[in-house]
Amino acid sequence: MSDRIHGRDRLVELYGDRAVFGLDPEQERELARLQGGDQTGSWNEAEELEQAAAAIAMLFASRQIQPLPSELCARLEGGARAYFVAHTESARPHRSTPVGVAPTLAPAPPIESPTLGSRRLESVRPASRWPLAALAAAASVAAIVGWWPRPVETPAPQVAVTPAPAELRSKLLGEAGTLFVAAQGTDFAKGASGDVVWQPLAQSGWMRLVGLPVNDPKVEQYQLWIFDEAQKHPVDGGVFNVSANGELLVPIDAKLRVEKPTLFAITIEKPGGVVVSDRERIAWVAKPI
């Protein structure tokens, strides 16, 4: 019994040290060992201690806030768009509903354990003055992506580009330094065309795909690759599906920073995409001049 109490005390002590100083590898191992034998739910205390340390950081930071540079602000907005669009499909409740233009990108990362203690969220109605709370109040991520491409609920013979992504693309096109590259299909997508719009500062962009064949996501998916002069291997630009004929806009979701793109290429890969492509089935390319 006393060993258990002692172990718990030490565990909480380590949680505090971790929140303030960080732990060295030996302490990390000790923490893992103690956590393994802990039946008291002390992880909640770890969260609260971490919050206390964060409150100190917030307090001192608030006295000397440095404004966000406008270029970075634009990049964050682009990142938010890409994130929520990429999570549209995984959050959408009716997967069988015919989908118009909304592309499906790579699946969402696994859900992690709750981060703010064991109490549940339902009982608290967030105040609207807090934007993060407003986001938390959303029924699902799908509600947020109404901001971006929204699926067409009824079958349409002609697939039109919805205003949101088109406007975003136009806005990006109007920014200084934005790259515009014409694209064409290969033998795997004869007759396909389109273009790429890429904003290096914002690290965001759009592909406009015209005539790329509809794919069966259970069999294969499209994957974008960005060849960068500064990198040995091409950068993964996101996995997506073409779910309707016609023209569609797909946000580029570069997994790494791209310095100077030399080629945008879409390959056909197994469902979920690949880490390294064998480049055997290149369907569409856009090469900057």
Add this chain to the structure above:
Amino acid sequence: MAAGDAAAVQECIDQYGGLVYTLARRMCPAGAEVDDAVQEVFIELWRKAERYDPGIAEEAVFVAMVTRRRLIDLQRRLARHSGQEELPESLDSAGEGAEAAVELRDSAAVAERAFRELRPEQQKILRLAVWDGLSHQRISAVTGLPLGTVKTHARRGLHRLRELLQTSQSPASGGAS
């Protein structure tokens, strides 16, 4: 609703961009791009937004916590550890009396009240560790306090601060104002 959520995303960037950027500039290890770190933090915020509970923590504290986690991860990845710490500009309570940025004023006031209730040595050590990023060994050298005393002040101070913040967050206290 969608429009409101989109606005919330924009407001998050507007309201907390400066906080995240300031912390990133402060904590970002050598060799890492501050802008990339800020981008990583915001993606993490989008991921965690649905699990944010305003009944448990001030929103700005939650944002700061997510930011610290990502930056500490980054520090580990780039393996920048002890021996490269720089001393803070002053060991006095730097910035004391400075006005908090408008968008963080309420949250900062709550934290300030709680922090000021700690003993002076606890305040000093927690500030050196959390804000200036000094290890306990370095704090011991700088303050002349024994290593064990540094750790004791830090632990007791942090636990006390946790209690004070919980009290300020409880419904009976009326929450943040």
